[in-house]
Amino acid sequence: MSKPIKKKVFGLMAEYETPKGIFHACEKVRDAGYQKWDSYTPFPVHNLDKAMGLPPSILGWIVFICGMTGASCGMLLQWWTSTIEYPVIIAAKPYFSYQAFVPVTFELGVLLASFGAVFGMLGLNRLPQWYHSCFNSERFARVTDDKFFICIEASDPKYDPERTRKLLESTGAAHIEEVED
Amino acid sequence: MAAFDELDPLSGRKVLVENNLTFHDVTEAVAAPIEIPNARWWGFFIVSVMMLGLLLVSLGWLFWEGVGIWGLNNPVDWGWAIVNFVFWVGIGHAGTLISAVLFLxxxxxxxxxxxxxxxxxIFAVICALLFPTVHTGRPWFIYWPLPIPNQMGMWPNFRSPLLWDVFAVSTYFTVSLLFWYVGLIPDLATMRDRAKTTTRKIAYGIFSLGWRGSTRHWQHYEKAYLILAGLATPLVLSVHTIVSFDFAVSQLPGWHTTIFPPYFVAGAIFSGFGMVLTLLVPLRSWFKLENLVTIKHLENMAKIILVTGTMVGYAYGMEFFIAWYSGNPYEQFAFANRAFGDYWWAYWIMISCNVISPQLFWFKAIRRSPLLLFIISIFVNIGMWFERFVITVTSLHHDFLPSSWDYYSPTFWDMTTLIGSFGLFFTLFCLFVRFLPTIAMAEVKSVMPQADPHFGEDGHHE
Structure with a gap:
């Protein structure tokens, strides 16, 4: 018989009752210098990313590049088909009647920018990710309802079962538990 | 019904969630009705599916026999198909206005x-897309407007407003669907975490993509939401502008006017809010959502209907003024014919429903009565359908050549197709209220007073 497998610890999870509670707790964890940790809330708590010390999202740049790609491809497509591939005189207009090409250019720009926003957001968030260690906690099911959580991961260099637990206790957590990986 | 709204003690503004609900109460209020079977729901669903069946029969006969089953004749070669298309696209605009413009x-x-x-x-745009698809007579060639390399070596004519329409409406549908789905992800996760049955766990689990409410995720999520709102705002204005180009870019008196784009956009928002009220007034009472969709919400929507209805009335008046001021007898005839010609009855139905009925919303008691709101919203829906009928048919039936003038009447199959499209719309809406959270729980929670991280700190309120 093999030895009983020792469960690996993912991290320490603290539970809070209010947005105010988790906001000040995040400030304390940030100031204690932890890197590999996260907070979990049922709705976006205003400025919680700043309380955690996160850098701003780069999504805007992704969307800008996608939108410009869409718009320029839209204009190029219309230019190429109307002047080179299939030149037909319609209503005595020039082949490259760019004024009439504005709507399709605009629509394709918006379309690709939206793809950039949605799929860029999912990519930055590494979603879909149907398994995550946090789901091993039964109490964590309330995160999509009305409870607020902080989880400090065991892979953080500053992680220490005793000291990290003490820190979380000092933030006024309602409940603290160890989560398995 | 409360005569006065509850006020937020800190900001002094009207509260958005009444009777001091907690976050958990909001989840219960929204999620509980879609977790239990509902006899009334089945009644509506069965009626909707029967109407959907009528649509399928009508389309089957249409594909078998051709567009000759409709009442189209020589001058009026654009009939109910275009009327219904513009009607349904317009309905959709209120949803985007609420989700994107009001967000910004x-x-x-x-x-x-x-x-x-x-x-x-989304459901209205699905109904709208149906009509241009089937009105071509050979719907299996519907891919022709798309720029796909083909064996004929042909490419679409990018100078045609009808082609712009293909791009505008399909982009609009795609972006609306993405925006809606992004908004749904956190609420689908709520449904997953509440699910009692395995089927629900798996279904909600797959579509919630493993959402866990991480702040690192919320950060990109909120940015994506803001950007989508910023993209959807010019998009929604462009869509009905381009729909109006279908008419305005042609040379026909009564269509060839520069007022069409803003006038169509205002009308679209007007009709869309009418439909929102038609749907939400019964829904909030049957699903017991009165604490979340309060009288104040209904009153706000009534005010938007009043504003946009007045704008539409102004546009009707301005069209007549410009026709007179232009000094062009053909233009003048087109408008005199619109109000006093063969279709005078349609014109005055439109005026009564769109210009007169919303003016009742000047009275606060009417704005705050769900029953009256529901009744007037039906008038708005009827009026806006007639607006598109009036624009399309009165301009066409007396066109350039008096010898070809004719009177246009719909046939039985025109009517069944329109009724059937309502069946499609209500079937989809019934499925939506049965399986998906009808209110954005995460968003409602985030605007409640206790969601503020400084809530309860004395004196401070950011």
Whole structure:
């Protein structure tokens, strides 16, 4: 018989009752210098990313590049088909009647920018990710309802079962538990 | 019905969630009705599916026999298919206005109505896309307007407003669907975490993509939401502008006017809010959502109907003024014929429903009565359908050549197709209210006073 497998610890999870509670707790964890940790809330708590010390999202740049790609491809497509591939005189207009090409250019720009926003957001968030260690906690099911959580991961260099637990206790957590990986 | 709204003690503004609900109460209020079977729901669903069946029969006969089954004749070669298309696309616009434009203007009351309104948008655009697809007579060639390399070596004519329409409406549908789905992800996760049956766990689990409410995720999520709102705002204005180009870019008196784009956009928002009220007034009472969709929400929507209805009335008047001021007898005839010609009855139905009925919303008691709101919203729906009928048919039936003038009447199959499209719309809406959260729970929670991280700290309120 093999030895009983020792469960690996993912991290320490603290539970809070209010947005105010988790906001000040995040400030304390940030100031204690932890890197590999996260907070979990049922709705976006205003400025919680700043309380955690996160850098701003780069999504805007992704969307800008996608939108410009869409718009320029839209204009190029219309230019190429109307002047080179299939030149037909319609209503005595020039082949490259760019004024009439504005709507399709605009629509394709918006379309690709939206793809950039949605799929860029999912990519930055590494979603879909149907398994995550946090789901091993039964109490964590309330995160999509009305409870607020902080989880400090065991892979953080500053992680220490005793000291990290003490820190979380000092933030006024309602409940603290160890989560398995 | 309360005569006065509850006020937020800190900001002094009207509260968005009444009777001091907690976060958990909001989840229960929204999620519980879609977790239990409902006899009334089945009644509506069965009627809707029967109407959908009528649509399928009508389309089957249409594909078998051709567009000759409709009442089209020589001058009126654009009939109910285009009328219904513009009607349904217009309905969709209120959903995007609520979800995107009101978001950019930081109108927090939008949070409890945006989910249902966006669903309405998507289903309305599906109904709209149906009509141009089937009215071609050979719907299996519907891919021709798309720029796909083909064996004929032909490419679409990018100078045609009808082609712009293909791009505008399909982009609009795609972006609306993405926006709606992004908004749904956190609420689908709520449904997953509450699910009692395995089927629900798996279904909600797959579509919630493993959402866990991480702040690192919320950060990108909120940015994506803001950007989508910023993209959807010019998009929605462009869509009905381009729909109006279908008419305005042609040379026909009564269509060839520069007022069409703003006038169509105002009319679209007007009709869409009418449909939002038609759907939400019964829904809030049957699903017991009165604490979330309060009288104040209904009153706000009534005010938007009043504003946009007045804008539409102004546009009707301005069209006549410009026709007179132009000094062009053909233009003048087109408008005199519109109001006093063969279709005078349609014109005055339109005026009564669109210009007169919303003026009742000047009275606060009417704005705050769900029953009256529902009744007037039906008038708005009828009026806006007639507006598109009037624009299309009165301009066409007396066109350039008097010898070809004719009177246009719909046939039985025109009517069944329109009724059937309502069946499609209500079937989709019934499925939506049965399986998806009808109110954006995460968004409503985020605008409640206790969601503020400084709530309860004395004196401070950011």
């Amino acid at each position: 203007f930081r109108q927090k009351w939008r949070t409890s109505i945006n989910r249902a309104a966006e669903a309405m948008t």
